[in-house]
Structures are given as structure tokens and as C-alpha cells.
Amino acid sequence: xTERLALFPLGTVLFPGLVLPLRxxxxxxxxxxxxxxxxPEPRRFGVVGIELGHEVGDDGARRLAEVGxxxxxxxxxxxxxxxYDIVTTGTSRFRLKGLDRSRPYLQGEVEFLxxxxxxxxxxxxxRVRRLFRLYRERLRSVGIAPGGDPDDPDLPDDPxxxxxxxxxxxxxDGHEKQRLLEAEDAALRLAxxxxxxxxxxxxxxxLPTIPAGQFLDGSFHPN
Numbered sequence: 001x002t003e004r005l006a007l008f009p010l011g012t013v014l015f016p017g018l019v020l021p022l023r024x025x026x027x028x029x030x031x032x033x034x035x036x037x038x039x040p041e042p043r044r045f046g047v048v049g050i051e052l053g054h055e056v057g058d059d060g061a062r063r064l065a066e067v068g069x070x071x072x073x074x075x076x077x078x079x080x081x082x083x084y085d086i087v088t089t090g091t092s093r094f095r096l097k098g099l100d101r102s103r104p105y106l107q108g109e110v111e112f113l114x115x116x117x118x119x120x121x122x123x124x125x126x127r128v129r130r131l132f133r134l135y136r137e138r139l140r141s142v143g144i145a146p147g148g149d150p151d152d153p154d155l156p157d158d159p160x161x162x163x164x165x166x167x168x169x170x171x172x173d174g175h176e177k178q179r180l181l182e183a184e185d186a187a188l189r190l191a192x193x194x195x196x197x198x199x200x201x202x203x204x205x206x207l208p209t210i211p212a213g214q215f216l217d218g219s220f221h222p223n
């Protein structure tokens with residue numbers, strides 16, 4: 001069964017359970033949030049990665065990723081100049097089945113994807129927890145706190161949640177982030193993260209100073 005969702009193409013990959021703040025200034029996205037605010041809760045739209053094109057401008061996104069993530073609106077603050085500051089949380093993954101361009105903003109026919117642990121995720125989960133803690137320690141040693149969080153909370157026991165927390169926290173390019181989002185289940189995602197963490201730790205050993213990149217979280221992401 002499919003469902004129609006308003007779509008927000010971004011150069012950022014959103015994962016389930018993660019917070020995404022946005023500052024909406026383009027007319028089409030101001031209309032999107034205004035339309036959502038007229039509806040009862042939950043108010044949600046789809047965040048989908050841009051494979052070709054740009055977030056802003058008349059041309060916009062010309063090719064979108066096949067898998068995206070639902071963003072549920074938690075806060076929406078209108079500004080005097082007509083812009084909105086919103087805070088969203090990622091919930092469910094979806095597969096994009098078709099596009100509707102009849103509104104100023106894109107809409108999509110989407111099919112929601114299941115969240116399965118997979119065959120036996122625990123061996124990879126144990127290795128990922130160990131490698132990720134080492135990764136955080138190495139980044140902190142050069143003054144970078146993953147996710148902008150100076151604390152080191154316990155990682156989730158649940159393999160699905162763990163796979164998304166780690167995926168969101170890794171400094172990776174958009175294609176690798178998208179690959180993690182598209183993984184069929186947590187076991188496959190954790191196995192990929194195990195390999196990525198081993199690679200990133202080797203890089204940090206050889207080159208301990210790297211750009212902060214996507215760890216500079218916490219600021220509004222402009223559309």
C-alpha cells in the first residue's frame with residue numbers, strides 16, 4: 001500500500017530517530033509547512049536525498065534518491081518575514097514510487113519500509129559499539145564531539161536504533177550515508193558500519209586532524 005507525502009529534497013540524509021531543524025525561506029516550502037499546519041497531527045513530510053540538482057532555485061532537484069525518511073514536525077515557529085523555523089524528527093523509511101508535480105512543492109507516492117533486525121545483528125553490533133567508542137575518543141582528542149554532544153551516552157541496545165545512531169554520527173559523504181539508509185535491515189547496516197568504522201579509525205590514526213564536516217550539528221539547515 002502506498003501513501004502520498006509532501007517531499008522536501010535535501011542534500012542531507014535523515015535517519016529514523018534523529019532530529020533535523022530546518023529554516024524554510026523558499027515560497028514552495030513555506031507553503032508546504034503552512035499546508036501541514038492546517039492538518040491535524042501528526043504533521044509529516046518526506047525528506048529525500050538529492051542525487052542530481054540543488055536544494056534551492058528554480059531548477060531544484062532533478063534526480064532524487066529512491067529511499068527517504070519521514071520527518072514529523074515537532075515545532076513550527078513563524079518569523080515576521082514569512083519564514084518558518086521548524087524542528088522535525090525522523091520516523092519511518094520509505095521507498096519513493098512516483099512523483100506528483102501538481103503543487104509548487106513535490107509530492108510523492110511512497111511505500112513504507114519495515115524495520116527488521118536481520119539474521120543475527122549482535123556480533124556486528126558488539127564490534128560497532130567498540131569501534132564507535134574508539135572513533136569518538138579519537139575525534140574528541142582533536143576537539144570534535146560527535147553530534148555536537150560533549151557527553152557520551154550509552155549506545156542503544158536495540159540493533160535497529162543502534163544502526164541509525166551510528167549512521168547519523170559518522171562523518172561520511174552523502175552517498176555513503178544514503179547507502180546506510182537504504183540497507184535492508186539492521187544486520188546489514190551494522191556490518192557496513194563495522195567496515196566503515198574500521199576504515200575511518202585507520203584514517204584517524206594516519207591523519208588525526210580532519211574537517212568537522214557533519215559533526216557541526218545543531219544549527220538550522222536552510223532550504
